[in-house]
Amino acid sequence: MNHLKKSLVVIAMSGFVMNANAHDAHDSDTMSMGENQSPNHQTFMMFDTNNDGVLSATELSKDPSFTKERIAKADHDNDGTLDESEYTEEKVKSGEADVKRVASDSWITAQAKTKLLTEESLKSLKISIETFKGEVLLSGFVANEALKVKAEDIVSKVEGVKSVNNGIVVKK
Numbered sequence: 001m002n003h004l005k006k007s008l009v010v011i012a013m014s015g016f017v018m019n020a021n022a023h024d025a026h027d028s029d030t031m032s033m034g035e036n037q038s039p040n041h042q043t044f045m046m047f048d049t050n051n052d053g054v055l056s057a058t059e060l061s062k063d064p065s066f067t068k069e070r071i072a073k074a075d076h077d078n079d080g081t082l083d084e085s086e087y088t089e090e091k092v093k094s095g096e097a098d099v100k101r102v103a104s105d106s107w108i109t110a111q112a113k114t115k116l117l118t119e120e121s122l123k124s125l126k127i128s129i130e131t132f133k134g135e136v137l138l139s140g141f142v143a144n145e146a147l148k149v150k151a152e153d154i155v156s157k158v159e160g161v162k163s164v165n166n167g168i169v170v171k172k
Helices: 002-032 039-047 068-074 084-118 145-156
Strands: 127-132 135-142 163-170
Touching: 039 084, 068 084, 084 127, 084 135, 084 145, 135 145, 145 163
Parallel strands: 135 163
Antiparallel strands: 127 135
16 A cells, blocks of 8 residues: 555656646746747837837837937937837837936926825815826815915925916815
8 A cells, every 4th residue: 555655756746847847848838939038129119010039110100109309319320210229229218218217207206295194284285286297286274265275385495396386275
């Protein structure tokens, strides 16, 4: 009986090893077929409609974020087209810029809320703050015009604020 259990374990283990080896072989096959390519690679291939390995201005016109100026900036070899590395580098830079902008906007919003909460006359009021590209939108309700102006003045002094659109309504 004990000998039978050992035999079953050996058979089960050998099946496991064979299955694992087959799985590893499958993984290496799929990698060579390109299933694990980056989204930028997949987008590049989608835009490269004539399959010549570069993107022309016509092909890039399908991506509205690529203006003539942006294409010229990304075209390091000045051949009028973007190869995959030029395209990917530009897309990565663009993504990094978006992340920085969002982080900056979040920081501005947090600072503005903190400053309003530390102001005794405004801290109990419900003033909403939204920020996009350094432009701040204030909304909510206050008791008088002086509080509305005060809120805008406080927020406009926060570092990074480019402008304040004061949509606060004075309750009457």
